Amino acid sequence: MQQTRLRRPRIADVAEAAGVSKAAVSFAFNNPERLKPETADRIRGVAIELGYRPHPVARMLSAQRTMTIGVLTPQPLSQVFANPFFAYFAEGVSSVTEEHGFGLLLISPLRGSLTRALDRATVDGVVALGLDENHPEIEAIRRASVPMVLVDAPGWVEHSSVQVDDEAGARAAAEHVVGLGHRDVLIIAVEGPVANPSPDEGPNGGREIGESVTARRLRGYLSALEPAGLEVGPGSIVVAPATFEGGEAAFLRAWEDGLRPTAVLAMSDALAIGALQASRHLRLRVPRDLSIVGFDDLPIGRFSDPPLTTVHQPVRRKGEEAARLLLDGLGAKAGSPAQHRMLKTRLVVRRSTAAAPARIGREEVGVGE
Amino acid sequence: MQQTRLRRPRIADVAEAAGVSKAAVSFAFNNPERLKPETADRIRGVAIELGYRPHPVARMLSAQRTMTIGVLTPQPLSQVFANPFFAYFAEGVSSVTEEHGFGLLLISPLRGSLTRALDRATVDGVVALGLDENHPEIEAIRRASVPMVLVDAPGWVEHSSVQVDDEAGARAAAEHVVGLGHRDVLIIAVEGPVANPSPDEGPNGGREIGESVTARRLRGYLSALEPAGLEVGPGSIVVAPATFEGGEAAFLRAWEDGLRPTAVLAMSDALAIGALQASRHLRLRVPRDLSIVGFDDLPIGRFSDPPLTTVHQPVRRKGEEAARLLLDGLGAKAGSPAQHRMLKTRLVVRRSTAAAPARIGREEVGVGE
DNA sequence: GCGGTTTACTGAACCGGTTTAACGGGCAGT
DNA sequence: ACTGCCCGTTAAACCGGTTCAGTAAACCGC
Incomplete structure (x- = not known):
């Protein structure tokens, strides 16, 4: 023995x-x-x-196979996990990979390089989250010739993709707010996790709207706000990491900068709930003094007080679809044609939005300025 | 070409x-x-x-090495991700593995078997979360002879471990509530994710208190409640998955069963926030009519209304310590001695707890029954 | 012009499994 | 007794890299 x-x-x-x-x-x-x-x-x-x-x-x-699939994120994992969105997405992915007996490997930049991480990864395929065209290593990643499904990223002809109608969702949110009579709207945009705006890169220089999630949502907001005659200067857009703390800090910062919005359009529920908390600090009553709209419709939105008006997107299903598309592609021997799924969003009105407050006591009313 | x-x-x-x-x-x-x-x-x-x-x-x-470490969970990943606790823990683990150039593989039961998943996993070491003595495959896992660090599990001599002083934390929570004059306390225990109570397994049969996290916290609660003369029958303990929805449903169920607690001790913040939401449905004012104490001190607790009184545990640091212990162990050639870390918990009093309401209009006061 | 050291590269073993083609023995059929 | 077939098992090739020991050529000093 x-x-x-x-x-x-x-x-x-x-x-x-x-x-x-x-x-x-x-x-x-x-x-x-x-x-x-x-x-x-x-x-x-x-x-x-x-x-x-x-x-x-x-x-x-x-x-010649690993029975493992990878989830690729352009951010370090510690940032990724800080965004509650990710957990639900991963829940979706894992529910189908698990069912098919696949393991799940998280792929994040290795010593600064996503390519290096991808080269080291022992996976049969990859679900890439929020990888946009402006990523510096995009070419190398493309060339890696690993079966890949893109999520929340501009579709490439050679790879399948799953997207959500961000623009329509954002427009619905903004129309809702405009319809309630709001004229002073603050937009809180996502920085880093899941989407990378990179506003001043790109061929057109300046404030170009690329194809990241943030860009699409921003375009949706503007497409409802601008026709209504609201001017949305760069001052009324703030950027923050998609976390509770990020949203709280962003709203407080805007407030200190003198902004007095009556409505907030946040690009994620985490941001919205952070803003909600900030408004409590400032003794603003939601929705009476301030309306807040989130994006994602994570469960937490139902549990805030007041419950959050938000744009629903099928986060879990996005993960499921991506995983399914990937596994289908692996199963098919020949290069099956890439598929592109566009999932719907819809506005869920709860109780964090209401008619704009009367404009008494706030600046001049009517003419001027 | x-x-x-x-x-x-x-x-x-x-x-x-x-x-x-x-x-x-x-x-x-x-x-x-x-x-x-x-x-x-x-x-x-x-x-x-x-x-x-x-x-x-x-x-x-x-x-002969994979440069990958695994995070092992006894539950399917779709359940694991549903518990917000996990994201923070994973954040901690990944922050140190990433820094050392290691990838992260998630290991969950494969077609019902954790052993099978572990055998298939290409990792240099494993951080095992919430693996308790009663797990049916515990022996096989032990024999796997993969470097392993246990978290939230009874320490084994041969493996390092990271624990938190659950019992003291729970006791502090219960003492707080007792000190506020509460006599009718409902305990919401965690089922499944992170901790597995399995109350009627084990050699002693019956309602044995094993060494799972749930068991330790329960012991902590009881060690403050029973000396104060509160009787905590099995009726005043309900069990739910550690999610918002779980907490909400559990409290509503208890209420329908006729329980009228003035205080809730929840074994996780997610459960506590679910209970908070349930109490809003029931038109109970927190903390005036009902006090709620959570466990974990996740960021979300600061963002609820009212902010949550809870037991702080260093979730992120738990992940970091575990990963560090594991990597240290891998570095050391010879079998370095196992280390056991016990991290502290502390009660964080916010505004979800207050003195018990006067007992007018509720049952008989004073004598009898 | 010879021994000794470098330099630049190669052949073969090795990591630890899976799989294909073949092989020997036993048995049935004629 | 010989042929043909099936069964249980095996030898060897293969997956795709890394690395050790070795070798041939160039360089060195004297």
Whole structure:
């Protein structure tokens, strides 16, 4: 019984101990029907006694597949997890990968490089979240030729994608707010996690609207706000990481800068709830003094006080669809054509929005300025 | 240029195309200083032209390490992600693994078996979350002989562990509530995610208190409640999954069963916020009619209305410590002795707790029953 | 012009499995 | 007794890298 546990036993050790070939041991585990039952039993017995487990890496190498899929994010994981959105997305992805017996590997930049991380990743396919055209390594990632499904990113012809109608959702939110009579609207945009606005890159220079999630939502907001005659200067757009704290800080900052919005359009529920908290600090009553609209419709929105008016997007389903698309693609031998899914958003009106307050006591009313 | 992209190019293809040996190609990537600079450049040029990337699995097999660590959870990932606690824990783990260049693999039961998932996992080590003694596969997991750090689980001599003083934290919460004069206390315990109570397994049969997180917290609560003369029957303990919805449903259920607590001790912040929402449905004012204490001190607790009184535990740091312990253990050649860290908890009093309401109009006062 | 050291590169072993083709022995059929 | 077939098992090739030991050529000093 006093085995010298110097190194992990390998298949050859088991074979020797059982007096059979390596092939027989392999069969005992993977094709028992090819062996006489008692031989298979004996081999398995010896294997257990020796504490043998097939080496998963060797198995992968031989099988030419890893039974693992990756979730790729352009941000460090510590940032990714700080955004509650991610948990629901991952819930969706994992529910289908798990069902099909796949493991889940998180892929985030390795020493600053996403490409390096991707090259090191032992996966059969990747679900890429929020990878936009402006990413510096985009070309290398494209070339990696790993089966990949893009989520919340501009579709590439060669890869399937899952998107959500961000623009329409955002427009609905803004129309709702305009319809309630609001004229002073603050937009809180997402920075970093999930979407990267990078407003002053791109060929057109200046304030270009790229195709990131943030950009699409912003376009949706503006498409309702501008026709209504509201002027949305750069001053009335603030940017924050998509966390509770981010939203709180962003609203307080705007307030200190002298902004006095009667409505807030936040690009995520986390931001909205942060703004809600900030408004409590400032003794603003929501929705009486201030209306707030979120985006995502995470469960937490139902649990705030007041419950949050928000744009619903099927976060979980986005994850599910992406995973399904990826697994389907892996199953299909030949290069099956890329598919592009566009999921719907819809406005969910709860109780964080109401008619704009009468404009008494606030600046001049009517003419001027 | 019209390369036949039948299969992924391998090192031998590059070697042939460049007119060198496989070894030279390998050196060009990993030990360029062993080659004449122009040779190395030429090889790399050919590699790029062919679109060659070293096969990560082959590399792992040869290197005998994966540069990946696993996070093991006894629940399916879709459940794990539903518990907001996990995101913060993962944030902690990933912040240190990332810094050391390790990838992160999520390990959850595969077709019902954790052992199977663990056997398939290509990791150098594992952080196991909430794995308690009663887990049916505990023996097999122990035998797996993968470096492992246990979190929120009874420490094993052979593995390092990170725990939190759940019992003291829970006691502090209960003492707080008792000190405020509450006599009717409802306990909402965690089921499933993170901790598995499994109350009627175990050698002692019946309602045994094992060593799961739930069990330790329960013991903490009782150690303050019982000396104060409160009777805590099984009726005043309800169980729910550690989610917002779980907490809401649990409180409503208790209320329908006729329970009229003046205080709630919830074993997680998610549960507490769910209960808070339920109390709003029931038109109970918190903290005037009902006091609520959470556990964890997640950021969301600061953003509820009223802000949540809760037991702080360093969730992020728990993840960090576990990852650090694991990586230290991997670094040390010999079997370094297991370390056991016990982190502190502390009560954070915010505004969801207040003195118990006077007992007028509720049942009989004074004598009897 | 010779021994000794570098330099630049290669051949082969190795990591630990899976799988294919083949092989020997026993048995049935003629 | 010989052919043909099936069964249980095995030898060897393969997956795609890394690395160790070794070698041939160039360089060095004397």
